[in-house]
Amino acid sequence: MIKKILGVIALLAVVAVGIWWLLLREDPVANAQKAASAEAAVVLTRYPQEVLWGDTHLHTDNSIDAFGFGTRLGPEAALKFARGDEVKATMGMKAQLAHPLDFLVIADHSDGLGATRRLYDAPRMLIQDPTLRKWHDMMHESPEQSQLAIAELITAAAAGTLPAALRDPEASAENTRNIWNAHLATLDKYYEPGKFTPIAGYEWTLMPDGNNLHRVVMYRDGYERTSKTLPFPGIDGKLDALFDYMDAYEESTGGRVLAIPHNSNLSNGLMFEMTQADGGPMTAESARRRALREPVIEATQIKGDSESHPFLSPNDEFAGFGDVGWELGNLPLSAGKDNSMFAGEYLREALKRGLSIEQQTGANPYKFGMIGSTDSHTSLATADEENFFGKHTGNEPREGRALESQNLGTRLGRFGWHYLASGYAAVWARGNTRAEIFDAMMRREVYATTGPRMTVRFFGGFDFAGIDFASDWVESAYAGGVPMGGELTDSGSAPQFIVSALKDPDGAHLDRVQIVKGWVDASGATREKVFDVVWSDEDKRRAIGGKIPGVGDTVDRLTATYTNDIGAAELRTVWIDPEYREGQSAFYYVRVLQIPTPRWPLYDAVKFGFDLTEEALKGSVAQERAYTSPIWIGPAAKATTGA
Amino acid sequence: MTFKNWAREPLVHFLIAGAILFAFFAWKGEPADPTSREITVTREDQARLALGWEQTMSRSPTDAELDSLIQTWLREEVLYREALRLGLDRDDAVVRKRLANKMDFLATSIAETAKPSDTTLETWLADNPQRFAPDTDYSFDQLYFSEKDAAEAALSQLPEMTEWQGMGEVISLPTTSKMSGSGEIERRFGVIFLERLMALQPDGEWVGPIPSGFGWHVVRLRQRNAGEVPPLADIRERAENDWRAQTLETRREDAYQLLRDAYQVTIEE
Numbered sequence: 068m069i070k071k072i073l074g075v076i077a078l079l080a081v082v083a084v085g086i087w088w089l090l091l092r093e094d095p096v097a098n099a100q101k102a103a104s105a106e107a108a109v110v111l112t113r114y115p116q117e118v119l120w121g122d123t124h125l126h127t128d129n130s131i132d133a134f135g136f137g138t139r140l141g142p143e144a145a146l147k148f149a150r151g152d153e154v155k156a157t158m159g160m161k162a163q164l165a166h167p168l169d170f171l172v173i174a175d176h177s178d179g180l181g182a183t184r185r186l187y188d189a190p191r192m193l194i195q196d197p198t199l200r201k202w203h204d205m206m207h208e209s210p211e212q213s214q215l216a217i218a219e220l221i222t223a224a225a226a227g228t229l230p231a232a233l234r235d236p237e238a239s240a241e242n243t244r245n246i247w248n249a250h251l252a253t254l255d256k257y258y259e260p261g262k263f264t265p266i267a268g269y270e271w272t273l274m275p276d277g278n279n280l281h282r283v284v285m286y287r288d289g290y291e292r293t294s295k296t297l298p299f300p301g302i303d304g305k306l307d308a309l310f311d312y313m314d315a316y317e318e319s320t321g322g323r324v325l326a327i328p329h330n331s332n333l334s335n336g337l338m339f340e341m342t343q344a345d346g347g348p349m350t351a352e353s354a355r356r357r358a359l360r361e362p363v364i365e366a367t368q369i370k371g372d373s374e375s376h377p378f379l380s381p382n383d384e385f386a387g388f389g390d391v392g393w394e395l396g397n398l399p400l401s402a403g404k405d406n407s408m409f410a411g412e413y414l415r416e417a418l419k420r421g422l423s424i425e426q427q428t429g430a431n432p433y434k435f436g437m438i439g440s441t442d443s444h445t446s447l448a449t450a451d452e453e454n455f456f457g458k459h460t461g462n463e464p465r466e467g468r469a470l471e472s473q474n475l476g477t478r479l480g481r482f483g484w485h486y487l488a489s490g491y492a493a494v495w496a497r498g499n500t501r502a503e504i505f506d507a508m509m510r511r512e513v514y515a516t517t518g519p520r521m522t523v524r525f526f527g528g529f530d531f532a533g534i535d536f537a538s539d540w541v542e543s544a545y546a547g548g549v550p551m552g553g554e555l556t557d558s559g560s561a562p563q564f565i566v567s568a569l570k571d572p573d574g575a576h577l578d579r580v581q582i583v584k585g586w587v588d589a590s591g592a593t594r595e596k597v598f599d600v601v602w603s604d605e606d607k608r609r610a611i612g613g614k615i616p617g618v619g620d621t622v623d624r625l626t627a628t629y630t631n632d633i634g635a636a637e638l639r640t641v642w643i644d645p646e647y648r649e650g651q652s653a654f655y656y657v658r659v660l661q662i663p664t665p666r667w668p669l670y671d672a673v674k675f676g677f678d679l680t681e682e683a684l685k686g687s688v689a690q691e692r693a694y695t696s697p698i699w700i701g702p703a704a705k706a707t708t709g710a
Numbered sequence: 711m712t713f714k715n716w717a718r719e720p721l722v723h724f725l726i727a728g729a730i731l732f733a734f735f736a737w738k739g740e741p742a743d744p745t746s747r748e749i750t751v752t753r754e755d756q757a758r759l760a761l762g763w764e765q766t767m768s769r770s771p772t773d774a775e776l777d778s779l780i781q782t783w784l785r786e787e788v789l790y791r792e793a794l795r796l797g798l799d800r801d802d803a804v805v806r807k808r809l810a811n812k813m814d815f816l817a818t819s820i821a822e823t824a825k826p827s828d829t830t831l832e833t834w835l836a837d838n839p840q841r842f843a844p845d846t847d848y849s850f851d852q853l854y855f856s857e858k859d860a861a862e863a864a865l866s867q868l869p870e871m872t873e874w875q876g877m878g879e880v881i882s883l884p885t886t887s888k889m890s891g892s893g894e895i896e897r898r899f900g901v902i903f904l905e906r907l908m909a910l911q912p913d914g915e916w917v918g919p920i921p922s923g924f925g926w927h928v929v930r931l932r933q934r935n936a937g938e939v940p941p942l943a944d945i946r947e948r949a950e951n952d953w954r955a956q957t958l959e960t961r962r963e964d965a966y967q968l969l970r971d972a973y974q975v976t977i978e979e
Contacts, residue, residue, distance in 0.1 A: 192798040240762030572900025572923045636924040
């Protein structure tokens with residue numbers, strides 16, 4: 068009897084608490100509406116006036132590997148850090164950016180979203196799978212063992228031998244739903260339109276046989292729409308399935324979504340193929356679909372730079388930045404690389420292939436813009452050399468990280484110093500909102516940097532004669548031409564380009580600005596040429612044998628310092644293609660080079676007081692750079708729009 | 711003690727949580743009872759599984775797929791109950807840690823979802839003004855020179871000049887900035903310039919040269935407006951996030967102390 072009475076009382080208490088909770092709890096929908104009205108209040112400029120800086124590729128403790136590598140910072144810490152707050156890194160160090168970012172896409176892996184964390188938290192005896200149980204034990208044993216477990220996990224994922232429990236999307240759908248919705252609500256909470264913009268997304272981790280075909284999927288929308296979908300799993304999927312998913316999302320919610328391929332340098336030639344994935348010839352339809360779904364590519368990040376490779380561009384003395392270590396094979400080094408694979412991996416070659424496919428089919432699948440991002444797995448979006456928190460928590464600042472072997476699963480080939488403190492995405496938008504940033508990416512009005520925040524403008528047109536860089540030149544350039552990412556219709560006269568590069572106010576001076584041109588010649592072969600269009604001290608640095616002499620090197624290897632006694636604060640010019648041929652399809656993009664500066668391993672060596680190996684020392688000074696999206700020129704009939 | 715204050719008391723959270731657990735078991739008859747070998751997969755359970763599928767795949771599961779979802783769930787439930795029957799939850803470091811985490815969570819869950827009142831947040835703003843005061847705004851003119859000598863020469867001529875705009879070298883930096891926040895100035899001109907600008911008198915006199923990452927500048931600061939903490943209504947979201955993060959931390963610690971105080975602990979030498 069007493070038990071019954073107590074039961075009734077307790078029941079009433081439950082109901083009361085339930086009501087109380089319902090009334091007082093946070094309401095993600097109301098949050099989203101608030102965000103939407105704040106968004107509507109942002110005043111947009113007539114044309115893009117300020118460049119916005121962000122990272123579209125950051126992992127937090129919701130990522131299966133980031134958690135396993137030891138990261139214990141979640142999305143909230145990631146957002147606070149990106150907007151400029153000081154946070155405590157997983158290993159206990161204080162971490163803060165020198166300058167805040169304007170936007171952030173948290174891109175945790177859709178496969179097993181939150182799964183490592185659940186594996187870690189799970190009672191041991193309930194883990195049936197012996198492999199999972201082994202990883203569980205390793206994760207609890209020590210940070211080193213935890214990292215080893217994740218290395219094994221990535222290797223297994225690459226080899227397609229992940230235990231079923233981690234591959235099974237249905238079994239974890241509810242957990243995924245909870246994590247995803249909570250995450251979306253957090254993004255809306257931190258959204259300050261006009262000031263700081265968190266953007267919903269995830270990483271789709273397609274990886275046949277360890278060949279990296281990963282994409283970041285990024286939404287234009289807030290909670291109201293994004294909560295109607297779930298991250299699409301992909302380790303053993305097909306690219307078309309992702310595009311189907313994106314179509315379905317847009318149709319059912321009225322929202323917008325795009326995908327950003329990255330680490331093509333680890334795809335063993337598969338990222339930019341001349342054929343369809345199944346080996347058949349590329350069709351115009353699939354080429355159009357690819358260009359529409361993937362308007363921008365991540366050109367540079369922690370795991371190497373994918374702009375160019377010396378094998379493909381032997382006449383480009385600056386090709387090969389950030390290639391060392393990454394050119395050995397695919398992501399887990401389960402398969403080595405031969406020279407024939409480079410062409411499907413580097414962005415310049417892909418842009419050329421795109422022209423070639425367009426000539427054959429009428430559509431260009433590789434008409435993309437370029438951005439940089441970090442792919443950091445520490446929740447900390449760092450791309451500054453002197454403030455670099457590493458690829459994952461095991462590589463947060465500490466003495467050994469620069470020289471240790473850093474392989475996933477093996478002990479050969481890649482070392483700490485091969486990893487780059489790179490990069491960021493620069494976006495020319497009319498205001499700092501989700502819609503403006505997304506739309507800028509769709510029209511490819513974006514560029515990549517390896518970390519420094521140079522301001523780069525690039526316009527193409529046919530009559531820039533009046534441009535003298537007086538105060539309103541940008542508005543005239545918009546009026547008389549197209550910005551980076553745009554397309555020109557061949558009308559029989561040589562295209563003109565305005566390029567302007569202002570140094571990072573707190574960074575190094577600029578060495579030179581180059582325009583990289585790619586085209587298809589009369590025989591149907593693809594060609595490329597790099598033009599130095601403006602450089603510092605032009606009166607002293609005159610071309611010798613067609614090459615501009617190097618800018619010099621002020622880096623003191625013993626103190627990891629440099630001076631801005633060489634180079635220029637700003638470089639700009641109007642350039643007319645001297646080799647224009649009527650009827651030839653071509654693309655042009657800008658590469659800006661800074662003067663040589665120390666890379667993070669040199670800062671580490673000085674800070675912790677150790678000697679780099681000869682090889683590492685050689686790689687510890689570099690010319691950081693920016694790559695803009697191209698401007699294309701082609702016959703009118705073939706011009707297509709990306710948006 | 712008001713209702714709000716009660717609501718903040720960790721002890722109250724524990725009591726309520728206890729009551730919920732008790733009520734749940736009184737009502738459901740302890741479904742995870744190791745001796746019970748009766749499992750009903752209700753229509754609701756099935757609908758929940760189907761919905762999870764649907765949300766991922768944007769279509770309903772087929773009968774075969776639903777059946778496989780149910781079997782997976784069932785397998786987990788059976789093994790879970792048997793594990794409890796065998797007492798596998800005892801003497802397990804992970805279970806122990808997980809339960810401790812859940813206790814922490816109980817202490818903070820209400821704070822995580824509760825809406826703080828305006829009064830609470832007003833007090834929070836008043837106590838932590840430095841976190842919410844916006845940038846100081848500056849109105850100034852500047853001329854850029856790549857060499858210091860040129861800047862000094864220009865400075866000596868400037869007081870007599872009316873057409874001053876053309877005197878500097880051309881660079882993509884605004885000569886006139888009106889009410890620019892310190893964040894914006896730092897973004898455009900860099901840290902070194904901002905630090906020097908902050909120290910200038912807003913008297914409209916040309917001074918310098920002051921350095922930046924670009925070179926040298928001759929500057930006249932016309933106006934400076936210190937930022938004030940905006941009204942709560944404008945920054946409620948931010949204030950609330952900030953308040954919540956701090957409150958969670960405090961709660962967890964308070965709740966632990968409350969329990970901890972009831973224990974007599976001896977740590978032998």
